[in-house]
Amino acid sequence: MPRVPLSLLLFSIFNFQFSILEAQTVSGTVTDSRTGETxxxxxxxxxxxxxxxxxxxxxxxxxxxxxxxxxxxxxxxGYKPQVHTFDLTTDALINVRLEPAVELDEVTVTAERVALPQLSQMSAVELPVEQIKLVPVLFGEADVLKAIQLLPGVQSGTEGTSGIYVRGGGPDENLFLLDGVPLYNVNHLGGFFSAFNSDAIKNVTLYKGSFPARFSGRISSVLDIATNNGNDREWHGSASVGAIAAKFSIEGPLVKERTTMSLSLRRTYLDLLLQPLLLAAASEMGGERVNAGYYFYDLNAKLTHRFSDRSRLYASLYMGDDAVYLRSTYRYGDYDGYRYDDAIKMRYAWGNLAAAVRWNYVLNPQLFMNITGAYTRYRNRLSLGMELDDENPGESRHEEAEVSFRSGIHDFTARADFDYAPHPDHSIRFGAVATNHLFRPEVAGYRVAGTGMQTIDTTLGESVVHAQEFTLYAEDDWTVSDALKVNAGLAAAAFLVQGSFYPSVQPRLSGRLMLSDDLSLKAGYAYMTQYLHLLSTSNVSLPTDLWVPVTKRIPPMGSHQVAAGVFYSRWGIDFSVEGYYKWMHNLMEYLPGSSFFGSSTGWENKVCLGDGRAYGLELLAQKTVGDFTGWVGYTLSRTLRTFPQLNDGREFPAKYDRIHDLSITVQYKPNKRFDCGVTWVYATGNTATLALQQFEGDRAGGWNVGEPEPEVLGYVESRNNFRLPAYHRMDLSVNFHKQKRRGVRTWNISVYNLYNRQNPFFVYRGYKEGYSSADGGYRSTPVLKQLSIFPIIPSVSYIYKF
Amino acid sequence: MKKTLAILAALLMLGACTKDLEMDFDDIEPQVVAMSCVEPDSTLMLRLTYSRFFLSDRPFRTIDDATASLTVNGTVTEEVVAAAGGNYGFAYRPQPGDRLDLRVSVPGRDAVSASTTVPHPASLANLRASLISHDQYDCTYSVRFTLDDPADEDNFYIIRVINHRHYSDEYGNHDRDAYCRFSCNDYLLTEGIDLGSLLDGDNPGEYYGGEFFFTDGNINGLSHEVELLCSTENEAPELYLVITSCSRDRYLYEFSTRNHDDDIFGEPMQVHCNIDGGIGIFAARSRSVLPIPLQQ
Known part of the structure; x- marks a missing residue:
């Protein structure tokens, strides 16, 4: 009996192998005809x-x-399609250069597009960079993350910041990949700008769920960003001056059609603009001199070399740093040889560095290989100090003291990825990733020195934590039939830290069923594990937020997510409705009263672990071609947390639990000389923890020796019990382009918060002072006050592309 | 002048971003607030009031018509009916180890209740002090003692040091008590380095302040030598060590009232309450006040 099925099995395998051997493969590269960009x-x-x-x-x-x-x-x-007809008798190499559609006609050409229902991937959104640049934003500075925030399923954090909260996840649960290299802190200026310079970016894809097996390491989203390789035929560049930052980028061939380079630089000049104000303030304040400022810069550089059609080498570098500094010196006297200077100083700097070398090699027409070696570093340093100079005739004294705090994380990564297309119905990807993490979680320094003093120079916590992370993955995009397509994959990961070993097997499955040419159903499941935690308070997002690995006491985070949706395409518009449910475990929060300033070697004692769940419905209508483009996104969702040590163990809403979230983004580009964009967003207000009742408590101790004394205390019934007023605003951006002799100049006029909505940044209990209209008496009445930080903000930028 | 106007304009822009918020709050019913700090060998006092809406500035209303009953070790011991000014006094003097159950009935409302167990005083031995530095104004003492922590139970401690001073002036003789600041460089008790102390300019790795909260998490069942460095004015100091052994609820309440509004960067601290059906705290503590023998 067993022989029959065995024969059948062998026959099937042989038949499958034969069909593979018999089939010929066509392979190659698709590039932009104008720039050579892939x-x-x-x-x-x-x-x-x-x-x-x-x-x-x-x-x-x-x-x-x-x-x-x-x-x-x-x-x-955005490109004119090409059709190649030929007889495939042997494996063929077809490299194609597509022509941009808008270059062909003065009027818009409706370009070929792939409708959303036909793609097998769900819960993923690809945003064209040109569309990102048209989204109006704060200070006119185009920002990838701000555009991503407008998509359904993605919540923004505090107003103006670029933190993203995807399907109920936290800001640390997003994997940001820049050319395949993970970045840790993607924020500049406390999150008001992201680290991604839009001039350097070629492609942006966000995965919110149904993650392909090749992605792992974070539990809520993957943002995959590819940067420009550089034009392989001509030198081009651009320079721009905006309200707060200047940018410069250049790209071109070092060796025509073989070696290219791309370089983008950006720096803010807020610190330079601030100097006149500080000088004015100094002259008003007498003896005090203040030197303070803030700046950030980032640099993207990439070198690409094509050895042959089968072999390419990429070397890329990203550097970005922020610094805020203050030095205030007060001179108490300067006469008859007497001088007394008292200075305080502060410097806070943080930044990323990511460097990668990648080698692409076509092993055979069916098998493509990419080998990557990468180094990532994130570090921050805070130093606070004082200096004192006391000069008398015959005697002078100098004293200085400084406390510093620094932390960092260094990753060394090696990975190999393979794309294998053995059969018309199978597209297989597999690979391996090994990362050596080096954490220097917290190093505190304390230095005191001075004339006649014993110098104290102490460093504490200079301990390095090594951890190794390994991942193997395989996925198959399998065309089961014309209607049914399945992507099945498995990622096996392991994390080794301080003698603890955490293995994880993460199945991924998603499928698409075409009901008609323009209508499909999709569903997916993904389990993700995350071995890194971000120590961060829930009130603010600061660069002191600390990345720490899992430990014996703090296990990895994990999430299960199921999603299903309907996708439809008509009139050049993609419509989708997706529902999701996500369970998260081992999420981390600070214990009440703890904060990052209390965190150090005892951080494990200051945090607690809990679970979360999120569910929602996302609607998206997106139009990516034509004069009018844009999208409407709406999310109906809840995000809840349960921590045994918080809120008496009762479930509570997460800080960014927004029930309704709507964004409308419209862009209009009638010709090459003019385009504009309008965005309107509406969201249920954030939650906050507010003591809505007061009671007469008592307070013993403190500086009151004796019996406890009555004291008014606030009573918080539950965590995040208060919801701030709804958030909404409209932004506008207008671009005027003009062809000049050597290039194209663009004037950009942006208005953030067009109708000057005062959205709440936070609320607090304050007092309203004034004279009563009833009896004319002076009153001080308790009221709830809100602070708004961004009123209407117009800005102008000048861009010149050559 | 132009520069001043520029600064004023910038400040005005920032100031304009604050506004009063008109919001409809759901009806927030005042809740019964019961406050009692239970101490051994002291009559037990209970204060009953109503809570108020957080935007109200009216005085708290006292509850004068309640019935409060006290059960000691499972036996109903005492009942107090109605008290002017919201202050209810029980004759019973609790003893260490007593389990007390409180039940308060307020007409027209559901009863509220709470329980506590009176902790034993902390067991201290070998209290001594030595002068380690002094100058014209200040001196620093090393105060040492052995804390015997009972095994198999969670214990919660608060240490304070009081400086008792006698002084005379043209108005007569006076006594004054003040808490003395001290540091404790004991990783078993402080559970790590406190960067907050560091940023305050204190020595890192130490507790420094006037009230030291710690648990027996790392010293459970051990005899542990504790050292405090107390700095005080160099004028005949008279120091007392106050070590309070708290029930868990009392410890959390006192800890939360110290920290609930201190740090704008931290998650707000909820004041710990243990009144079932209401607000407030009914919890016990045992204080030991010991004179510190000082070398002059």
Whole structure:
């Protein structure tokens, strides 16, 4: 009996192998005809059989059409499609250069596009960079994360900041990949700007769920950002001056069509603008001199070399640093040789560095390999100090003291990724990642020195924690039939830290069922594990937020997420409705009363672990081609937390639990000389913890020796018990372009918060003072006050592209 | 002048961003507030009031018509009916180890209740002090003692040091008590380095202040030598060590009242309450006040 099924099995395998061997493969790279930039996600479709694929992160495709007479159609949003017809008798290499559609006509050309229902991936959104640049934002500074915040399922954090909260996750649960290299702190200026310079970016894809197995390490989202390789034919660049920052970028061939480079720089000049105000303040204040400022800069550089059609090398570098500094000196006297200077100083600096070398190699037409070696560093340093100079005739004294706090994380990563297309119906990816983490969680320094004093120079907590993380993954994008497509994968991860070993097996599954040419159903499940925690208070997001690994006492975070949706395309608009439910465990919060300033080697004692759940419904209507583009996104969701040590163990809403979240983004580009964008957002207010009742308590101790004394205390019934007023605002951006002799100049006028809505930043109990209209008496009445930080903010930028 | 106007304009822009918030709050019913600090060998006092809405500035209303009953070790011991000014006094003097149950009935409302167990005083031995530095104005003493922590139970402690001073002036002789600041460099008790102390300019790795809260998490069941460095004025100091052994609820209440509004960067501290159905604290503590023998 067993022989029959065994024979059948062997026959099936042989038949499958034979069909693979028999089929020929066409492969190659899809690039922009003008710049030579590789196009990510371009569609390659054999029109007769319906077999197709999309280009990977390196612009590569590999397709085994399963037919001899091939009619291959290449298309990409914003580009004119190309059709290549040929006989496929042996493996073929077809490199395609697509022409940008808008370059062909003065009027808009409706470009070929792949409708959302046809893609097998769900819970993923790809935003064209040109569309991101048209989204109006604060100070006119185009920002990837601010555009991402407008998508359904993504909540923004505190107003103006670029923190993202995806489907109920925290800000530390997002994996930010810049050319495949993870970045830890992606914020400048406390989060008001992201670390991603839009001039350096080529492609942005956000995964909110149904994560492919190749992504792991964070439990809530993956933001995959690819940067420009650089034009391989001509030198081009741009320079811009905005309200707070200046940018410069240049790209071009070092060796034509072989070696390219791309360089982008950005720096703020708020510190320079502040100097006249500080000088004015100093002259008003007499003896006090103040030197203070803030700046950030970032640099993106990339070098690409093409050895052959089969082999390419990429070297990329990202550097970004922020610094805020203050030095205030007060001179008490300067006469007859007497002088007394008292100075306080503070400097706070933080930043990322990410460097990577990648080598692409086509092993054979069906098998593509990418090898990456990367180094990532995030560090911050805070120092506070004072100096005292006392000069008398015949005697002088100098004293100084400084406390400092610094932390950092260094990652060394090696990874190998393979794309394998053995059969028309299978597109397989597999690979391995190994990362050596080096944490220097907290180092505190204390230094005192002075004339006649014994110098104290102490460093505490200079301990390094090594951890190793390994991941193996495999996924298969399997076309089961014309209607049904399945992506099944598995990631196996392990984390080794201080003798503790945490393995994790993470299954991923998603599927698409086409109901008609423009209507499909999709569903997916993903389990994700995260081995790093961010120590952060819930009130503010600061660069002192500390990344720490799991420990014996603090296990990894995890999340299970199921999602399902309907996708429909009509009139060039993609419509989608997605529902999701997410369970999260081992989430971390500070214990009440604890804060980052109390955190140090005992941080494990100051945090507690709990669970979370989030569920919601997301609606998206997106139009990416035509004069009018944009999207409408709406999310109905809840995000809840349960921590045994918080809120008496009762479930409470998360800080950014917003029930309704609506964003409308419209962009209009009628011609090459003018375009504009309008955004309107509305969201249920954030939650806050507020003592809505007061009671007469008592207070013993303190500085009151004796019996406890009555004291008015606030009573908080439950955590996050108060909801701030709804948030809404409208932003506008207008661009005027003009062709000049050597390039194109653009004037950008942006208005943030067009109708000057005073959205709450936080609320507090204050007093309203004034004379009563009833009896004319002076009254001081308790009221609830709110602080808003961004009124209407117009800004102008000048951009010159050459 | 132009510069001044520029600064004023900038400040005005910032100031304009604050506004009073008109919000409809759901009806917030005042709750019964019961406050009692139970101490051994002291008559037990209970204060009953109503809570108020947080935007009200009226005085707290006292509850004068309640019935409060006290159960000691499972036996109803005493009942107090109605008290002017909201102050209810029980004749019973609790003893260490007593378990007390309180039940308060206020007409027209559901009863509220709470329980506590009176802790034993902390067991201290070998209290001594030595002068380690002094100058014209100040001196620093090393105060040492052995704390015998009972095994198999959670214990909660608060240490304070009181400086008792006698002084005379043209108005006569006076006595004055003041808490004395001290530091404690004991990682078993402080559970790590406190960067807050560091930023205050204190020595890192130490507790420094006037009230030291700690638990027996790292010293459970041990005889542990504790050292405090007390700095005081160099004028015939008379120091007393006050060590309070608290029930868990009392410890959390006192800890939360110290910290609930201190740090704008921290998650707000909820004041710990243990009144079931109401607000407030009914919890016990045992204080030991010991004179510190000082070398002059």
């Amino acid at each position: 196009l990510i996600g371009a569609t390659v479709l054999e029109t007769a059989t319906g077999h197709g694929t999309v280009t990977n992160a390196h612009g590569r495709y590999s397709l085994t059409p399963g037919t001899r007479a091939v009619n291959l159609r290449f298309s990409y949003i």
